[in-house]
Amino acid sequence: MRFAGLLSVLAGLIWPIQAAALAWAIAGWIAGDMGRTPWAAAIFVAGGFLRAFCDHRAGQILFDAADQTISHQRAALITREARARAPLGSAEIAALIVQKLPLLQPWITRYSIAMIKVAVLPLVLLLISFWFSWIVGLVLLVAGPLIPVFMILIGMAAEQASRRQMDEIGSMNAMVMDRLSAMLDIRLLGAADKALADFSDRAEALRIKTMAVLRIAFLSSTVLELFSAIGVAMVAVFVGFTLLGEITFGSWSAPLSLGEGLFLLLIAPDFFQPFRELAAAWHDRAAGLSVLAELDALDGAERAPFLGEARAARPLDGPLTLSLAGVVAALPGRRVTLPDFSLKRGQSLALIGESGAGKSTGLAALAGLVPLADGQITVCGHRLDHETADAWRARIALVPQRPHFPDQPLYAWLDPDKRHTDPWPALKRAEVDQVVLRLPYGLRTRLGETGGGVSGGEARRLMIARAILSGRELILADEPTADLDPDTAAMIIRALMHLKENGHSVIVATHDPDLAALMDRRVEVGQ
Ligand SMILES: Nc1ncnc2c1ncn2[C@@H]1O[C@H](COP(=O)(O)OP(=O)(O)OP(=O)(O)O)[C@@H](O)[C@H]1O
Ligand SMILES: [Mg+2]
Structure with missing residues (x-):
């Protein structure tokens, strides 16, 4: 995972180099120096390949990691629920295993990487911008942090909406199971229309809850696009007027050259790119967290496990005997005292x-x-x-x-x-x-x-x-x-x-x- 993060940060850091090569070549054309073009083109293309390779490799690692996590969780859930059921309907557990667990994948693949990129790339690009012009640096510095603030606010709503959507998926499945097993009675009682109406009500409720999640997802990306558009536009205006000579402040000593201006313009959108990716991954995080919450709830559920591993085993030795002494069986939420006897x-x-x-x-x-809360059962001379x-x-x-x-x-x-x-x-x-x-x-x-x-x-x-x-x-x-x-x-x-x-x-x-x-x-x- 960490290696994948490193690769994607590396991929992000290649762009400023490509942008510099491009700006250098264009500045060369204006100055009538065409000799730079092949070099710049070579750097640009090589950078592009390297970037694609890093992104591809990082994606591979992450997808493998996500697949492993999900299949591991799935296997663990199936083994555990088969051994000792939590007080949850089988339809709900099936929904968790089949429909909800895969939602961890985008969370693992996109969100964690977006977080790593956000921590590194904007900072690097900000420092580069400040190096050339304090105004550009300042614009990015102001527009950048506003985004996470808004996202945190939206994120809280997103998580709740996602959880409501997950609940609805679970209870929808439980309802399907319930109605299927009662199909004969439903037919006999002539309640098919009522059952159908129930289904369409539930489907409608699920639609509304899904739309709520989508609305929040779109809202968060709109907020982000707005801020990044304003930020990039301000940089463009500043660079444009500086190059025209209308603005003479903002850079450190000499006014910006064409190459520097172009370079700044090219890297400004990339300053916002990690935030954009984070926003896109934001509702993956919300979905992932609500799946995790369900898994946690299931982990904590009271269940009555049985003894042994449920594996084929060699029969116990010795003549058959059986005796109970002071046995109290522990059912979920109930104790049942059994009489002493032997056989x-x-x-x-x-x-x-x-x-x-x-x-x-x-x-x-x-x-x-x-399981027993008290007492002992002895079988063939063994506990x-x-x-x-x-x-x-x-x-x-x-x-x-x-x-x-x-x-x-x-x-x-x-x-x-x-x-x-x-x-x-x-x-x-x-x-x-x-x-x-x-x-x-x-x-x-x-x-x-x-x-x-x-x-x-x-x-x-x-x-x-x-x-x-x-x-x-x-x-x-x-x-x-x-x-x-x-x-x-x-x-x-x-x-x-x-x-x-x-x-x-x-x-x-x-x-x-x-x-x-x-x-x-x-x-x-x-x-
Ligand atoms: N899975 C369970 N979780 C919690 N309580 C349970 C569970 N299964 C049974 N009980 C409770 O334990 C008690 C004993 O149930 P049990 O099924 O052993 O009774 P029983 O003597 O076999 O009854 P019956 O003659 O009706 O079959 C009952 O009060 C029942 O409600
Ligand atoms: Mg019974």
């Missing part, structure tokens, strides 16, 4: 208790998916912590209440460990084989995120087939029979009992008295 290989247990007591939280804690969690999870299969199907073929989903066992016996065991046969592409069907194509009960039976196939010893099932008809519930109970008879340990969280009665023990949560 050995082949045993089964039902977590019962009223809704909201903490049964699901208990299962998640047993899988190391919820369940960051070191042991992945290895522990390699020995358990979780059957959640609402299965989530990733976008992959069923056979791949059924066999995450790539053991290539024949899935049909397990599917038959879970009484879901007929369902798979009915799917359009059988085992090659992709069910997708929402499990489209199978019912809730079928999805749960697929989940159990997967648990059977995995060969994992402990099955954690959350409300496996909830909201199912008695026949389907019976199928699921049969499959679970089969697992139990084959030496698996089973823990279910359930309201179903039939299922609870079939387990060896019942432990009440929330007592």
Whole structure:
């Protein structure tokens, strides 16, 4: 970054040399000395090439730096949010990753360089101007600093406007997600027109906020152009009248020569150039800062991380045992106290208790998916912590209440460990084989995120087939029979009992008295 700054300052410093060569050649023509022209032309062209090279190289370095920063941030965000979600909608996080992070690029590439140039180039050109004429120096000295003052004033407004625009982008995305997931209800309730009207309202709000940002951007460049135009015009008037002999003061001893006057005229616009670039980059800065503010807010958000790295690991050694002592699970903004109990290989247990007591939280804690505020979970003789969690999870299969199907073929989903066992016996065991046969592409069907194509009960039976196939010893099932008809519930109970008879340990969280009665023990949560 610093090297890129150096290169662009160097590129800026070449112009006075080119301008001097040009002025020298023109002064030569007037004096009838054409011999200077080839030299001046050579210097001018060489300077031009060098300048272009420096600018190009600086641009390359900056774009690479920006790309790296953005992809690094993006990867960090995705890994972190996948591990432990902040209390923010997925649409908003997607907006941040896809739409807002790239806004850091112009900020990194343009703004920081403009800042470095503003700190060096105007000062150098000012000193050169003062060297030839104190009046030109004075004009630049007065017109120059007015620009940053105005820009700071405008900048404050720009930042606020940008932040409002970012918020609107985020909530627009959240709304799209919300309406898409409720599409069926919207159709059934005949609310499509209302939803459409909501969208156009939101789009209009986003338009207004975007226009506000643009207005400020245009205003800041107008202010700048005004000051630089006045500054350059005053220098031109002074130089013109001096050369005509109308003005005899302003330069140090002798009046300005034609060459000196031309030189001053040529470098005056470049005195304002860095300010111009800064103004153009000013709203990049505003956008960049509001993205940073969002990233900071996300960094500071309270989140419940899970234990371990979520990597494939070798299963934990030793016979399967599990015990809880004084465990308090720490959910965001809530503590859930869990009862003490222990379990050995082949045993089964039902977590019962009223809704909201903490049964699901208990299962998640047993899988190391919820951090503990107090107490200890011991698994296979080890404390369940960051070191042991992945290895522990390699020995358990979780059957959640609402299965989530990733976008992959069923056979791949059924066999995450790539053991290539024949899935049909397990599917038959879970009484879901007929369902798979009915799917359009059988085992090659992709069910997708929402499990489209199978019912809730079928999805749960697929989940159990997967648990059977995995060969994992402990099955954690959350409300496996909830909201199912008695026949389907019976199928699921049969499959679970089969697992139990084959030496698996089973823990279910359930309201179903039939299922609870079939387990060896019942432990009440929330007592
Ligand atoms: N992600 C979360 N953040 C904050 N609080 C939560 C979260 N998940 C659950 N809770 C709270 O923790 C408590 C226990 O929830 P849990 O889902 O474990 O109950 P449950 O016994 O499984 O209930 P149900 O029988 O309805 O499934 C509830 O009061 C719930 O509001
Ligand atoms: Mg629950």
